[in-house]
Amino acid sequence: MNNRLTNGTVWSDIHGQPIHAHGGHMLFHDHYYYWYGEDRRNEFYVSCYRSKDLFNWEFRNHILTTSTPVAPIRVRTNTKLMNGSGGKVNLERPKVLFNQETKKFVLWVHYENGTNYNDAACAIATSDYPDKHFIYHGSFNPYGYMSRDCTLFQDDDGTAYFISAARDNADLHIYRLQQDYLNVESLVGKLWQGEYREAPAVFKRNGKYYMLTSFCTGWEPNQGKASMADAMDGPWEMLRNFGDETTYHTQPSFVLKRSEQEYLYFADRWNAADYFQSSYVTLPIEFEGDKPVLNNYSALTLERDANAITFEK
Numbered sequence: 001m002n003n004r005l006t007n008g009t010v011w012s013d014i015h016g017q018p019i020h021a022h023g024g025h026m027l028f029h030d031h032y033y034y035w036y037g038e039d040r041r042n043e044f045y046v047s048c049y050r051s052k053d054l055f056n057w058e059f060r061n062h063i064l065t066t067s068t069p070v071a072p073i074r075v076r077t078n079t080k081l082m083n084g085s086g087g088k089v090n091l092e093r094p095k096v097l098f099n100q101e102t103k104k105f106v107l108w109v110h111y112e113n114g115t116n117y118n119d120a121a122c123a124i125a126t127s128d129y130p131d132k133h134f135i136y137h138g139s140f141n142p143y144g145y146m147s148r149d150c151t152l153f154q155d156d157d158g159t160a161y162f163i164s165a166a167r168d169n170a171d172l173h174i175y176r177l178q179q180d181y182l183n184v185e186s187l188v189g190k191l192w193q194g195e196y197r198e199a200p201a202v203f204k205r206n207g208k209y210y211m212l213t214s215f216c217t218g219w220e221p222n223q224g225k226a227s228m229a230d231a232m233d234g235p236w237e238m239l240r241n242f243g244d245e246t247t248y249h250t251q252p253s254f255v256l257k258r259s260e261q262e263y264l265y266f267a268d269r270w271n272a273a274d275y276f277q278s279s280y281v282t283l284p285i286e287f288e289g290d291k292p293v294l295n296n297y298s299a300l301t302l303e304r305d306a307n308a309i310t311f312e313k
Ligand code: GAL
Pocket: 023, 092, 093, 149, 198, 199, 216, 217, 218, 219, 251
């Protein structure tokens, strides 16, 4: 059993294979954490791993690949999973929620054509299982807007939101989703216009909503920022610094609420020269009052008996 993870290394699954789950997301369902993320190898797009303790990860499936079955839905979409020249498209930052009403696992992801970033679209897929093959429903531009770096957030009452970078990344949009999570229902917020926020990660603590974002510098890390709101549709407060000037060399992928007291910042440490050497970093979000603070730690250890995660400087 693995009890220790070193930040900034490529973590391995229980069979010793590198975990391919970049720009990812985690869903806690039926006693397991499911970790979804980008897998850019071969014909793969999104992979899924699961763990009961966040330290021992079992590979489950390539849930989205170039040969994933395609089924149109009521939203008119581009259903191609290969581009015109027979190459792969580009699917980034996959996020998955479970819809209690439809019992479907619904995935949203950033879609590009594989050649450039001009499509700036989002795409949707669904499954009856968290970790089996998904069905692809295609990509689209919500209300015609550009949509790049993205995340999903599910509120306590099941209301879900899709947050994505619009207008060539200048603005960050918050869309409330329809009840089945298969379309946007309303554009409820346009945040920080012209401030170029990327890599959004949302969580809720003590009734307040928090959003972490990075600035827009490609694979290079930059100063993270945090904001708080009393409601998802705002008003969101002005951005304030979170972590150091490179956010300890990370870019947010998601925040996991492990308990009422414990919020874990999961991030990518991208390797611009070799994407496959990109590694993972997990840090505790510490709070000064209601203000989130990020300090740097080199490793995390699971104290199995106490079910506690401790961080080493
Ligand atoms: C980052 C973004 C990543 C990826 C990368 C490509 O800014 O957060 O998801 O799109 O740019 O350069």
